[in-house]
Amino acid sequence: MKKIFKSIGAILLGAATGALLSIGTDFLLESTGIFPPISQGVLAPWMLLVALTYRGVYTIASGYVTAALAPNKPMRHAFILGIIGVVVTILGTLANWDKSAAWYPILLIVITLPCTWLGGKLRVK
Numbered sequence: 001m002k003k004i005f006k007s008i009g010a011i012l013l014g015a016a017t018g019a020l021l022s023i024g025t026d027f028l029l030e031s032t033g034i035f036p037p038i039s040q041g042v043l044a045p046w047m048l049l050v051a052l053t054y055r056g057v058y059t060i061a062s063g064y065v066t067a068a069l070a071p072n073k074p075m076r077h078a079f080i081l082g083i084i085g086v087v088v089t090i091l092g093t094l095a096n097w098d099k100s101a102a103w104y105p106i107l108l109i110v111i112t113l114p115c116t117w118l119g120g121k122l123r124v125k
Contacts, residue, residue: 003071007071010068011080014116015084017065018059021061022058026038038099042100048100051104059112060122062119063081075121078116078119078121079120082117085116086109089112092105093108093109
């Protein structure tokens with residue numbers, strides 16, 4: 001039972017790592033005027049590429065954190081986080097389809113699982 005709670009905690013903390021880093025960077029870029037507020041509409045393609053890049057890096061970090069905190073089978077934990085991430089990203093894409101160019105949320109979905117896997121792999125090495 002104790003391992004189940006540690007497993008859940010590892011996955012939740014990994015997810016929180018990626019989410020907090022992404023939200024924090026979004027806030028920083030908007031508050032400094034580099035990115036306009038999301039309420040102003042679609043971002044320019046270069047802004048979406050920047051966001052895709054840092055979100056990919058943060059997703060790798062989330063897989064790393066999850067694997068580091070996992071009580072056993074770190075790659076399985078990173079994979080579970082990746083599956084959860086894909087589902088959440090699909091839901092976010094459906095809810096916000098008209099807020100960006102279509103390629104951006106599709107690529108977010110595509111990179112989520114490989115990035116969490118890579119983060120777990122980096123931790124296991």
